[in-house]
Amino acid sequence: xxxxxxxxxxxxRTREGILAAATGLLYRHGxxxxxxxxxxxxxxxxxxxxxxxxxxxDGLIAxxxxxxxxxxxxxxxxxxxxxxxxxxDRLAAVFDALGEWYAEPDFRGCAIVNAAxxxxxxxxxxxxxxxxxxxxxxxxxxxxxxxxxxxxxLARQLLMLLEGATVxxxxxxxxxxxxxxxxxxxxxxATAAPTRKQAx
Amino acid sequence: xxxxxxxxxxxxRTREGILAAATGLLYRHGxxxxxxxxxxxxxxxxxxxxxxxxxxxDGLIAxxxxxxxxxxxxxxxxxxxxxxxxxxDRLAAVFDALGEWYAEPDFRGCAIVNAAxxxxxxxxxxxxxxxxxxxxxxxxxxxxxxxxxxxxxLARQLLMLLEGATVxxxxxxxxxxxxxxxxxxxxxxATAAPTRKQAx
DNA sequence: GCACGATCGAACCGATCGGTACGACCCCCT
DNA sequence: AGGGGGTCGTACCGATCGGTTCGATCGTGC
Numbered sequence: 001x002x003x004x005x006x007x008x009x010x011x012x013r014t015r016e017g018i019l020a021a022a023t024g025l026l027y028r029h030g031x032x033x034x035x036x037x038x039x040x041x042x043x044x045x046x047x048x049x050x051x052x053x054x055x056x057x058d059g060l061i062a063x064x065x066x067x068x069x070x071x072x073x074x075x076x077x078x079x080x081x082x083x084x085x086x087x088x089d090r091l092a093a094v095f096d097a098l099g100e101w102y103a104e105p106d107f108r109g110c111a112i113v114n115a116a117x118x119x120x121x122x123x124x125x126x127x128x129x130x131x132x133x134x135x136x137x138x139x140x141x142x143x144x145x146x147x148x149x150x151x152x153x154l155a156r157q158l159l160m161l162l163e164g165a166t167v168x169x170x171x172x173x174x175x176x177x178x179x180x181x182x183x184x185x186x187x188x189x190a191t192a193a194p195t196r197k198q199a200x
Numbered sequence: 201x202x203x204x205x206x207x208x209x210x211x212x213r214t215r216e217g218i219l220a221a222a223t224g225l226l227y228r229h230g231x232x233x234x235x236x237x238x239x240x241x242x243x244x245x246x247x248x249x250x251x252x253x254x255x256x257x258d259g260l261i262a263x264x265x266x267x268x269x270x271x272x273x274x275x276x277x278x279x280x281x282x283x284x285x286x287x288x289d290r291l292a293a294v295f296d297a298l299g300e301w302y303a304e305p306d307f308r309g310c311a312i313v314n315a316a317x318x319x320x321x322x323x324x325x326x327x328x329x330x331x332x333x334x335x336x337x338x339x340x341x342x343x344x345x346x347x348x349x350x351x352x353x354l355a356r357q358l359l360m361l362l363e364g365a366t367v368x369x370x371x372x373x374x375x376x377x378x379x380x381x382x383x384x385x386x387x388x389x390a391t392a393a394p395t396r397k398q399a400x
Numbered sequence: 401g402c403a404c405g406a407t408c409g410a411a412c413c414g415a416t417c418g419g420t421a422c423g424a425c426c427c428c429c430t
Numbered sequence: 431a432g433g434g435g436g437t438c439g440t441a442c443c444g445a446t447c448g449g450t451t452c453g454a455t456c457g458t459g460c
């Protein structure tokens with residue numbers, strides 16, 4: 001409960017606060033499951049402030065999705081690079097990170113893909129496309145380092161495992177999804193790059 | 201445009217007509233993207249008729265999803281059994297069928313999973329869970345026939361590929377999704393059941 | 401031949417939606 | 431000291447939503 005009436009913090013701080021609170025609410029309740037008034041009450045901001053910062057509800061949604069896409073992909077990429085140089089280790093780390101995410105109590109699937117599903121018009125769908133593109137780039141790096149015969153193909157297949165695991169974890173089987181997907185991903189990697197051993 | 205005012209057809213026929221028309225509209229526009237009034241106009245039925253048959257919009261949605269789940273899974277299973285006795289052929293046929301689906305001009309992802317994403321309350325999510333369960337059963341049969349070391353694991357991995365391919369085809373890369381997923385599925389099958397050849 | 405059941409079309413309801421307007425407040429800067 | 435900008439809270443707007451009701455209509459089975 002920082003601010004009182006007039007603001008002491010700079011507007012950028014206000015904007016970030018709205019963004020952070022809206023991210024959770026829109027994810028949990030769905031884009032159409034929470035109204036702007038309710039959003040403002042939970043955020044602790046007035047409608048006027050929200051609309052000055054984001055222009056419209058869709059503007060707020062777009063900002064939320066862009067920020068979340070950047071943060072999530074960065075988090076996954078960090079987990080991968082922290083696992084060391086070996087492609088198999090990096091790939092395993094990606095799915096281990098997903099497993100932590102799936103285990104969170106209010107896991108609800110991929111927020112960006114979910115949003116694109118709920119909005120058939122442009123903004124959300126475009127963001128989802130670039131979001132998947134970011135994943136594909138990261139997986140493509142792993143595939144290339146593993147000297148896969150067709151790194152692009154392997155990356156697209158790994159992306160399907162990643163998104164499929166997320167869907168299955170959301171709608172069917174939360175417990176084993178990440179581990180199952182990890183095993184499948186490592187099997188695909190081994191099949192696509194049989195020449196590479198773990199020589200130093 | 202069969203019926204005029206009073207009905208000559210039996211109520212079951214009316215119900216089926218509403219169901220069929222609503223299936224397409226709700227899929228294309230999303231569950232919240234089309235109102236009941238618009239739905240009635242497109243269907244050619246009055247609100248009173250719709251509400252007598254389905255009770256509520258959610259009741260209509262549930263009926264649409266149940267019917268679609270049964271029809272889709274039956275269609276995929278038919279494609280698999282028509283491909284012959286060999287597990288690899290049946291698995292390939294599944295993803296070939298998915299490829300036909302992805303290529304349809306108004307493909308929008310899996311209607312049941314999409315609906316479950318849009319509705320955080322019970323009915324749609326429960327239907328999605330049983331829908332994935334049906335897929336899992338079919339894939340489990342293939343895995344078992346292939347004498348996979350762990351048929352349940354393989355089936356869950358294949359399910360992720362199926363759902364992941366659908367997500368990717370919807371939001372990123374429609375063209376190669378099915379073929380990429382098919383190759384990955386066959387590779388997983390070969391890895392999980394290396395003993396089995398195609399002896400007669 | 402007549403009542404019954406299914407249907408239509410349109411009016412209607414309260415609720416809620418996204419978005420705007422306004423007066424009051426308070427902090428920062430000059 | 432004082433003014434301007436960011437904010438709050440609330441009231442308000444038109445539109446639309448899901449759902450109900452009602453009179454008129456028409457085919458079918460008794």
